[in-house]
Amino acid sequence: MPSQDQASVQQIRAEVAAQVRAVPTLPAMCQRILMAINDPNTNFDKLAREASYDPGLTANVLRIANSAYFGAAQEIGSLRDAFVRIGARRLFELTVGTSVGPLMREALPGYALRRHELLRHSAWTAVASERLAAELRLRAPDMLFTAGLLHDIGKIILDPFVEAHRATLEAAADRLHANFEAAERDVLGMDHAQAGAAVLRQWRLPPQLVEAVAYHHDPEHAPAEHLLATNIVHVANTLAGASGVGSGIAEMRHSVSAQALAALHVKTAVVERVAAATLETMEELEQLLG
Template identity: 40%
Template sequence: MSQREEIIRKAFAIPQMPMPVQKVLAYIGNPEADLRQLAKIIEYDPGLTVNVLRMANSALFGGSGKVASVRDALSRLGLNRVYQLVIASGVAPMTRYEIKGYGLRPGELLEHSVAVAVAAETLARELERTAPPHTFTSGLLVNIGKTVMGSFLEVDAGPILELAHQRHIPFEQAEEEVLGINHAELGAILLERWSIPVPIVNVVRYRLRPDDCPEPDLALDLVHVGDVIAKMTGIGMGIDGMQYAPSQAVFARLDLTPYQMENVMAAILEQIAEIRDILMEQAL
């Protein structure tokens, strides 16, 4: 068995998202999903209930006035936002561990994922574009492969980083040469196994190499640049740091100016604290 096959085999042994999360996601995927029934399903799980209420009342997702019931929260947030929150709640517990292989403290990678998601949506507004519905969720999930490699599989990124420096190649290319697979591809393979929708899987798979994606995807472009911006702020930086190559084609497609980049950086520094705190409590 190759090292790549062994890594995938071990990754498949990792438990899927918690059962309450799976139930909610399965119901939301039903074309006839009803908010009243969804509220009942969420209310069976105290952690999800608290998170939905806090998110609905947050400055980032909420509006004026407070909501006190899950049903009212769902009416305010809508099915797409609830889907995003439930996905995040399912992934957050995995981030409670120190990701030693990549030099990340507990919760630090979740902070980076939140920053990517917020940056991607903020960037769309800055560019006066409409972000596809799967943009935010994709941003939240971009680091699932690194979480698995660095904590559950205890991959040591030191030799990978050394090869990247010696050969002057992007970090994910060095990962492939050392391990036979990079963390973005492993994340996409896991999400496929967990029945996450294809558009989200594609963003996770091609986030580091958007030029390899068979079809242009605005969500992918936004998340790719959102990832670059999050790294520029220093949020969730591991030992691999900036050892990645931004796509010039993506920046050209978005026609992004330095001024707009600065606006997005300022916005995410203001916005991520609240959602990070909500999700970190779920991870404890």
């Protein structure tokens, strides 16, 4: 790197890695529900009782469970109800969403994202991912909503570094004739997709979430078993940008993967329907998550 000596690059990379390790854990309830998903003998009454010790979390989860987007036909009044009516998997997604949503409200000056912009972009991508799967008549991969919601979470960690080294990053992108992620890897030692995946790994979230986040800009290299979710999140993320719900400077160099589009057989009419349907539900969801 011409503008900085190797020592300072090592220093920056070490600071970035330390920042990833310092991210606080998710509420314990997220792990509990995750375990319940994989255990057919789960005692839901016990789980609901444990969740009631965190009344703020419970209230938020119920609020979202009753929203127009997630809502069941009848009002869901308790976590026990939610387990039965929307299932442990959906409940896990709502719990993660309410826990992480508020983190995504803040402005990220490094990425030129104003307050609420990351949350809006993330919620848009989450909804569009599910709509896209439905429009394409695909069986939605597990936890697709959450993969869409968390895809750019690494930006929260990298933002102070991007802000401090913006000129170096832009020079690196020009020098490498590459996108912003390549510059992030060159200067910061990891890109925001890798940083996000590292956090999700620390949170012990399932591999389908980790991999879809890790490869959301590079679906061509995603592991085969998580390719479908990664392709969908990649296309939904692109669509968010094209619909004016972008995610700042990094995405201006984003290009859509022809391979992902071809694999999903995405047609223009489908894209238009997904964009319109997503827009309809956005406002309510964004408020609920934020």
